[in-house]
Amino acid sequence: MLLGCIGDDFTGSSDLANTLVKGGMAVTQYCGLPDGPAAPGVEAGVVALKTRSVPVAEAVEQSLAALDWLLAQGCRQIFFKYCSTFDSTPQGNIGPVIDALMDRLDAKTAIVCPAFPGTGRTLYQGHLFVGDRLLSESGMQDHPLTPMTDPDIRRWLSLQTPRKVGHVAHADVAKGAEGIAAGLARELAAGAGPVVVDAIADADLHAIGAAAEGLVLITGGSGVALGLPENFRRAGELAGGSDSFAGVDGPGVVLSGSCSRATRAQVARYKTNHPSLEVTADEVMSGKTTVATLRAFVLENQDAAPLVYSSADPEEVRRAQGVYGTETLAGAIETLFADLAGELARSGIRRIVSAGGETSGAVVRGLGCEALRIGPEIDPGVPALRVEGAELALALKSGNFGGEDFFERALAILSEKGAA
Ligand SMILES: Nc1ncnc2c1ncn2[C@@H]1O[C@H](COP(=O)(O)OP(=O)(O)OP(=O)(O)O)[C@@H](O)[C@H]1O
Ligand SMILES: O=C(O)[C@@H](O)C(=O)CO
Numbered sequence: 173m174l175l176g177c178i179g180d181d182f183t184g185s186s187d188l189a190n191t192l193v194k195g196g197m198a199v200t201q202y203c204g205l206p207d208g209p210a211a212p213g214v215e216a217g218v219v220a221l222k223t224r225s226v227p228v229a230e231a232v233e234q235s236l237a238a239l240d241w242l243l244a245q246g247c248r249q250i251f252f253k254y255c256s257t258f259d260s261t262p263q264g265n266i267g268p269v270i271d272a273l274m275d276r277l278d279a280k281t282a283i284v285c286p287a288f289p290g291t292g293r294t295l296y297q298g299h300l301f302v303g304d305r306l307l308s309e310s311g312m313q314d315h316p317l318t319p320m321t322d323p324d325i326r327r328w329l330s331l332q333t334p335r336k337v338g339h340v341a342h343a344d345v346a347k348g349a350e351g352i353a354a355g356l357a358r359e360l361a362a363g364a365g366p367v368v369v370d371a372i373a374d375a376d377l378h379a380i381g382a383a384a385e386g387l388v389l390i391t392g393g394s395g396v397a398l399g400l401p402e403n404f405r406r407a408g409e410l411a412g413g414s415d416s417f418a419g420v421d422g423p424g425v426v427l428s429g430s431c432s433r434a435t436r437a438q439v440a441r442y443k444t445n446h447p448s449l450e451v452t453a454d455e456v457m458s459g460k461t462t463v464a465t466l467r468a469f470v471l472e473n474q475d476a477a478p479l480v481y482s483s484a485d486p487e488e489v490r491r492a493q494g495v496y497g498t499e500t501l502a503g504a505i506e507t508l509f510a511d512l513a514g515e516l517a518r519s520g521i522r523r524i525v526s527a528g529g530e531t532s533g534a535v536v537r538g539l540g541c542e543a544l545r546i547g548p549e550i551d552p553g554v555p556a557l558r559v560e561g562a563e564l565a566l567a568l569k570s571g572n573f574g575g576e577d578f579f580e581r582a583l584a585i586l587s588e589k590g591a592a
Contacts, residue, residue, distance in 0.1 A: 267332025338364025
């Protein structure tokens with residue numbers, strides 16, 4: 173294994189795996205820390221964790237365990253994947269995990285670059301944009317768990333780490349790999365640890381990738397991984413790509429616990445021509461909605477690929493969080509989706525589209541998957557996935573990814589015919 177990756181959620185991990193596969197690497201996504209050694213031939217291993225919103229100490233501990241496993245597989249470069257919208261709170265978990273990885277790797281510097289221009293996330297003068305809006309005006313300020321109220325990534329990260337945060341601005345990035353390397357060296361000499369690096373286009377990310385050759389730690393969204401496979405290819409270390417992906421035929425379902433804008437539009441559209449059942453916070457907390465009621469609904473409608481969703485608008489999310497507590501409510505809804513997914517797989521559902529990073533982590537946990545093979549890209553940042561050792565295909569969609577017709581197209585691509 174050449175490149176070792178640690179993802180702080182499951183959708184983000186599949187987003188990164190997708191980029192590396194497109195770059196020509198043989199990739200496996202592991203669902204949590206693997207029990208034993210990796211199979212031969214894996215060039216990039218992505219250990220998907222669910223550490224984005226857990227307490228800081230847990231995120232650090234799990235990330236270090238993943239790091240140790242990846243180093244034991246022979247990885248020479250480590251990538252810490254977080255969200256392209258830098259989802260975190262003033263306490264973490266991005267900063268503390270970067271600190272712990274830098275300490276364990278004895279890394280003097282680490283690139284910090286959430287940019288993913290392919291999905292509209294660009295970083296300019298240290299400020300993160302989603303499309304033409306600053307991050308803090310993009311809808312992310314209303315995120316149920318990690319409201320992003322400051323678009324200045326240097327300032328936000330500084331709240332999370334005692335290290336000095338550096339910056340390589342776009343003026344240096346535009347000079348290419350040499351300009352970036354010089355900028356990183358300058359920031360290191362000035363005492364910075366993590367260095368925020370601007371990127372507004374894929375060309376910037378390829379240049380950052382080239383400048384990152386030999387760096388032990390890179391952190392960011394999947395975009396900054398664009399240029400990494402080329403370093404290994406140039407060194408003659410790649411065997412030439414992943415093995416083939418096969419879809420699965422059989423009943424499909426969409427499970428959505430994401431409250432992001434894009435998901436709500438996808439839910440609204442899919443509802444117009446598919447059976448759907450809304451899971452409300454009140455009904456979950458009162459016990460009126462149970463795994464048994466949801467399972468019955470899905471199985472009754474299994475020929476029409478039904479949708480089960482808790483996706484709600486920001487006002488309703490805030491109201492419900494005020495009544496039940498943010499973590500208690502999120503935990504209850506995630507447990508419901510996890511248990512439901514497990515029940516559905518045991519009942520013969522073969523294709524599952526899951527929306528939301530936390531939700532997808534819960535779904536994969538409920539399914540008990542160990543490793544995932546990466547298939548064709550459905551929309552930027554979202555690949556089709558095949559569960560190793562099971563007749564099950566998945567799509568794990570990040571909250572704000574995908575076109576409005578994503579659910580329908582994903583289910584088609586997950587089937588044998590669609591993936592052909
Ligand atoms: N109706 C609701 N009220 C309050 N919280 C909810 C509701 N529905 C879902 N949630 C919780 O909100 C969180 C949504 O996070 P999730 O990561 O799944 O989606 P997302 O943030 O849109 O996706 P991503 O992290 O990929 O951007 C989950 O913890 C989920 O359980
Ligand atoms: O980087 C992104 O935006 C996604 O891969 C993700 O992590 C959202 O959960």
